[in-house]
Amino acid sequence: MxxxxxxxxxxxxxxxxxxxxxxxxxxxxxxxxxxxKVTLPNLKPTTKTISLRLPQHLLDSLKAAANARDVPYQSLIKVWLQEKLQEH
Structure with missing residues (x-):
């Protein structure tokens, strides 16, 4: 002090x-x-709802891919977006 x-x-x-x-x-x-600075790893990040327009065929493909992995399609979208962002 x-x-x-x-x-x-x-x-x-x-x-x-x-x-x-x-x-x-x-x-x-x-x-x-x-x-x-400290890291608090058990905190859940805040989320924000967005509206995203996708062609029906793309949404159908996303849902099929999510179903094959037994995960919700919105969760799969978030994972894929995060992976893509980490590549750059």
Whole structure:
């Protein structure tokens, strides 16, 4: 922590803590220059729904390929897109 870092006060309740952090900057208490990135491997990535128009024959082929692998076709599309992106 920097030399001028203030200790984080003890709070009687979550509401009290929330009120404190709404009016105080964490840089008063933490030396963020020493922060490190961490990996949280068990977090599920957020997803976004999109609309994608495909020719019927392409969709039929995707569904057949997914059925042969016993996976949902949307999951197969995601896997193939990810694989293709990793090639570049």
């Amino acid at each position: 920097p030399k001028s870092a203030k200790p984080v006060p003890k709070f009687a309740s979550e509401d009290e803590e929330r009120a404190y952090w709404e009016s105080h900057d964490s840089t008063e208490h933490v030396d963020w220059s020493k922060a490190r």
